[in-house]
Amino acid sequence: MSELSDEALLAGMAVGDETAAVTFVRRYQRRVYGLAVSMLGDPQAAEDVAQEALLRAWRHAQVFDTRRGSAATWVLAITRNLAIDAMRVRRAAPMDPARFLSLGSVSLDQSPEEAAEAGDAKPGIRAALASLPPEQRRALVLAVVYGLTAADVSQRESIPLGTAKTRIRAGLQKLRATMDVKVNRP
Amino acid sequence: MTINPPDPHCEAVQDELAELALGTLSGLERSVVLTHVEGCPSCRAEVNRLSAVADAILTLAPEVEPTAGFETRLFERMGVSDRRRWSLPRRHVQRLALAGGALLGALGLGLGLALTSGGGVPATDTTAISANLTADHTSRGEVYLAPGHPGWLLMSVDHAQVTGLVTCRLTTARGETISVGTFWLASGSGTWAYQLPVPADQVKRAWVTTSDGQVVASAVLNT
Numbered sequence: 145m146s147e148l149s150d151e152a153l154l155a156g157m158a159v160g161d162e163t164a165a166v167t168f169v170r171r172y173q174r175r176v177y178g179l180a181v182s183m184l185g186d187p188q189a190a191e192d193v194a195q196e197a198l199l200r201a202w203r204h205a206q207v208f209d210t211r212r213g214s215a216a217t218w219v220l221a222i223t224r225n226l227a228i229d230a231m232r233v234r235r236a237a238p239m240d241p242a243r244f245l246s247l248g249s250v251s252l253d254q255s256p257e258e259a260a261e262a263g264d265a266k267p268g269i270r271a272a273l274a275s276l277p278p279e280q281r282r283a284l285v286l287a288v289v290y291g292l293t294a295a296d297v298s299q300r301e302s303i304p305l306g307t308a309k310t311r312i313r314a315g316l317q318k319l320r321a322t323m324d325v326k327v328n329r330p
Numbered sequence: 331m332t333i334n335p336p337d338p339h340c341e342a343v344q345d346e347l348a349e350l351a352l353g354t355l356s357g358l359e360r361s362v363v364l365t366h367v368e369g370c371p372s373c374r375a376e377v378n379r380l381s382a383v384a385d386a387i388l389t390l391a392p393e394v395e396p397t398a399g400f401e402t403r404l405f406e407r408m409g410v411s412d413r414r415r416w417s418l419p420r421r422h423v424q425r426l427a428l429a430g431g432a433l434l435g436a437l438g439l440g441l442g443l444a445l446t447s448g449g450g451v452p453a454t455d456t457t458a459i460s461a462n463l464t465a466d467h468t469s470r471g472e473v474y475l476a477p478g479h480p481g482w483l484l485m486s487v488d489h490a491q492v493t494g495l496v497t498c499r500l501t502t503a504r505g506e507t508i509s510v511g512t513f514w515l516a517s518g519s520g521t522w523a524y525q526l527p528v529p530a531d532q533v534k535r536a537w538v539t540t541s542d543g544q545v546v547a548s549a550v551l552n553t
Contacts (some may be wrong), residue, residue, distance in 0.1 A: 162408075162410045162411060165408060165410055166405070166410060169401065169404060169405070169408075170401070173396055173400065173401065173404075174393040174394060174395060174396070175389075175391065175393050177394050177395070177396040177400070178391045178392045178393045178394035178512075179388060179391035181394050181495070181514055182391055182392060182394075182495070185494070186516075187397050187514045187516050188397075188516075190514075191396060191397055191400055194396060194400070195400070195403065195404050195407065198404055198408075199404070199407055199408060202408050213382065213385055216389060217382075217385035217386070217388065217389065220385070220388040220389060220391065221385055221388065223388075224388055225353070244390075244391070269386045269387065269389065269390060270390060273387065273390070284387070285387070287348075287349070287352050287354060288352055288384045288387045288388070289387065289388065289391075291352070291353070291354060292354065293349065293354040293355070293356070294345075294349055294354070306345075309345040309346075309348070309349070310345065312348050312349065312352075313344065313345050313347070313348035313380075316348050316351070316380045316383050316384065317348075317380075319383045319386075319387070320379055320380065320382075320383045
């Protein structure tokens with residue numbers, strides 16, 4: 145069971161297979177909790193979010209569509225949305241984007257080759273993010289990871305609203321151009 | 331070759347497409363952009379591409395061990411039976427829903443272990459070893475090694491004056507440095523258990539570092 149693909153596990157979960165659910169949880173709990181705790185900075189709140197995200201994956205596995213992305217991005221997107229909701233309820237100030245960027249096993253200063261040698265499976269996206277101008281990277285992480293609106297980013301960074309919007313859009317577009325993201329969305 | 335002039339309607343919503351893709355657009359603005367996107371295949375495709383980039387950024391989040399008992403509580407909420415939980419092996423790291431002395435007691439009772447304190451006595455097949463985690467000659471917690479196949483490491487950190495993610499590292503008798511796992515310190519405290527990646531008697535030093543490499547505390551073992 146542990147060697148089954150994510151998609152196979154979700155297919156099993158969709159029909160109520162508990163063994164698939166246990167395997168899926170053990171495969172993803174560290175990533176889900178890691179995202180939640182790096183967004184919220186509070187272990188208890190992060191546990192609540194991570195539990196709810198995995199619970200929703202279990203309850204709604206039947207709506208997962210492989211054409212719309214991977215299981216990893218699906219469950220992490222659920223986690224992000226729940227964490228953003230939790231931040232809004234708690235009125236918590238988002239953490240420093242530099243903190244999110246500094247986490248993980250590979251530094252942003254590393255080249256893709258160095259990252260690959262260090263065992264990072266995501267050197268492409270990490271290197272692409274590292275290649276952005278710092279102010280663009282900050283705006284992007286604040287919007288993508290912490291769910292800040294352009295108006296929020298404008299206020300937090302003390303920049304005009306138009307500049308905030310441009311930084312977010314230009315950052316995403318640059319990453320798209322350098323990442324070779326495979327999109328199979330309808 | 332003829333280049334079509336940009337559609338003024340598309341031009342008008344370009345900045346908002348990114349926010350729509352990120353789910354941060356709301357109210358009237360969202361309604362206006364959505365109306366355009368629904369009727370514009372080009373902008374719809376752009377939103378999908380930008381969403382995929384945002385999803386990819388989320389995968390950069392670090393892997394962090396959840397708090398003790400996380401899995402048990404989750405499986406109870408999911409209604410997963412005990413039989414299912416225990417019938418599957420855990421591959422990487424097992425967290426135990428026990429802490430501190432309770433965990434040590436469980437390790438000792440369950441594995442038939444004796445405990446040696448102080449770090450001066452090497453671990454054997456039947457002897458667990460403990461040592462103080464210290465920083466600046468002040469105790470910051472304890473480390474326990476329980477031999478076995480696999481062996482276990484329990485790390486309990488207190489009053490470390492650090493909040494956030496920290497990494498547990500080991501130095502082996504061969505001089506190798508191994509990163510064992512990452513966990514969260516809340517107000518300087520946390521307790522975690524890991525499967526040992528090497529035999530317990532091969533661990534010479536254990537320490538905790540912050541994400542930028544600063545040493546929070548360390549312990550000498552198997553001297």
